[in-house]
Amino acid sequence: xxxxxxxxxxxxxxxxxxxxxxxxxxxxxxxxxxxxxxxxxxxxxxxxxxxxxxxxxxxxxxxxxxxxxxxxxxxxxxxxxxxxxxxxxxxxxxxxxxxxxxxxxxxxxxxxxxxxxxxxxxxxxxxxxxxxxxxxxxxxxxxxxxxxxxxxxxxxxxxxxxxxxxxxxxxxxxxxxxxxxxxxxxxxxxxxxxxxxxxxxxxxxxxxxxxxxxxxxxxxxxxxxxxxxxxxxxxxxxxxxxxxxxxx
Numbered sequence: 001x002x003x004x005x006x007x008x009x010x011x012x013x014x015x016x017x018x019x020x021x022x023x024x025x026x027x028x029x030x031x032x033x034x035x036x037x038x039x040x041x042x043x044x045x046x047x048x049x050x051x052x053x054x055x056x057x058x059x060x061x062x063x064x065x066x067x068x069x070x071x072x073x074x075x076x077x078x079x080x081x082x083x084x085x086x087x088x089x090x091x092x093x094x095x096x097x098x099x100x101x102x103x104x105x106x107x108x109x110x111x112x113x114x115x116x117x118x119x120x121x122x123x124x125x126x127x128x129x130x131x132x133x134x135x136x137x138x139x140x141x142x143x144x145x146x147x148x149x150x151x152x153x154x155x156x157x158x159x160x161x162x163x164x165x166x167x168x169x170x171x172x173x174x175x176x177x178x179x180x181x182x183x184x185x186x187x188x189x190x191x192x193x194x195x196x197x198x199x200x201x202x203x204x205x206x207x208x209x210x211x212x213x214x215x216x217x218x219x220x221x222x223x224x225x226x227x228x229x230x231x232x233x234x235x236x237x238x239x240x241x242x243x244x245x246x247x248x
Contacts, residue, residue, distance in 0.1 A: 001028035004159055004190045005050070010059035011214075012042075012049060019045050021214040023059070027159065032181060032191045034205035034222070036198070038234065041211040043194045044086070047161050050192065051083050052076045064158070077107055082157030086164045088144040092137030096128055096147055099136050100154045107155025118154050125183050126150040127176070142173045149180060159190040166197040178204045202226060210234070 005027040012020045020042045027033050035043050048054040050061060052073040061069050068076060091099050100122050104115030123129040126146045131139070136147060145165050152160055166174045174197055181204045184191065195201055201208055201222060208225040210217040212234040218225055225231055 004029050006062040008060045010056050012057045019214055023216055025209055025219055027190050027192060030188045032185060032205045034201040034208040035194045036201055036208060037211035042214045043211055044163055047163055051081055051161055080158030082152035082155055082160040084148045084152055084162050084165055088148045090136040090144050090147050094136055096134050096136055097132040099147055100150050103151035103154030122150040122153045126180055141168055162191060162193040164195055166195055166200045174199060
């Protein structure tokens, strides 16, 4: 497996609160790595460090063999990072087409003509070409999430960071997200995907990383992780002898 992203001994503290303590993992080329864990495990904080929004207290992040630990958000974007947010951050007063053009122009320094050509391609990939002239603020939650993926893709990323793109969607809408992920994977793009919708993690990932208390609990094939004792206890809230419900 050719490694795209390497995280070594990553940690971050906010005062006395050690959110991430010692996190290490790799993401391979054309791999979808799912990330699960209870609320407060440090998942989104991890994503913010990987994309340069936050600076780690300790550890190292390498991308395509280069140390990017001190690189800015803009630098990482230009190197090949794309990102979506748990609450979509589309430009609501712009059309769907214009939103995706922004990703090409500012994320990949394309000319307006080149960005328009790529926007058509990306909108077709995410299934929004028929809504290209709609105002983004009029879209449904599913379509706003799809649009944010399309805008990230327009920057020509080598790796995408997804923060709960399936959250709040119906079962049939989740199926649509899984198809988009497969389409992205078919293009050779790697994905780090935080999600609480376990169906996506079982069916849409190559490996799953489970976080708890700022540490890597287990990282393996989806079936192995989902059936592990560690995940049952720490994430799903089950106990070995007498399953019971816990708040996540």
